Amino acid sequence: MTGRLDYDRIAPAGVKALGGVYGYIMQSNLPAALINLVYLRVSQINNCAYCLDMHMRDLLKNGVKIEKLALLQAWEEAGNLFDARERAALAWAETVTRVADTGVPDQAYEAARGVFEERELVDLTIAIGLMNTYNRMAISFRKTPQAAVEKTA
16 A cells, blocks of 8 residues: 555644643543544444554553453443443544544434533544544545554565
């Protein structure tokens, strides 16, 4: 895969603004592990190789077990491997990421509100939106995953 253009160089202020949103999310009351699981799931849905590689590495580095990562795509069938908050966050991430298809139904909202406080749900939705933006940037401009760079080095 050949990169199309270097958006970090071309629009540093825009990339910095996205980084500010990322910083906000990382300072929220949502656990970093939960946010990173959501980031990985959103990246799976969007097929973003760059972000899949990055978030998988981050989660492994932070001690998340490989079994949990391997079953993330099938989290609904993974039994108690994912706790109630993780399941709620993943379900919300899926419906929000697929908003054109789902319309984010009331049932999905009520399920998420049953687990997350108002501020947590807003912050989680900001995180989901941010990852969708990062995925679209990386996919559109063909950002090369670290694993592919390492293989060619």
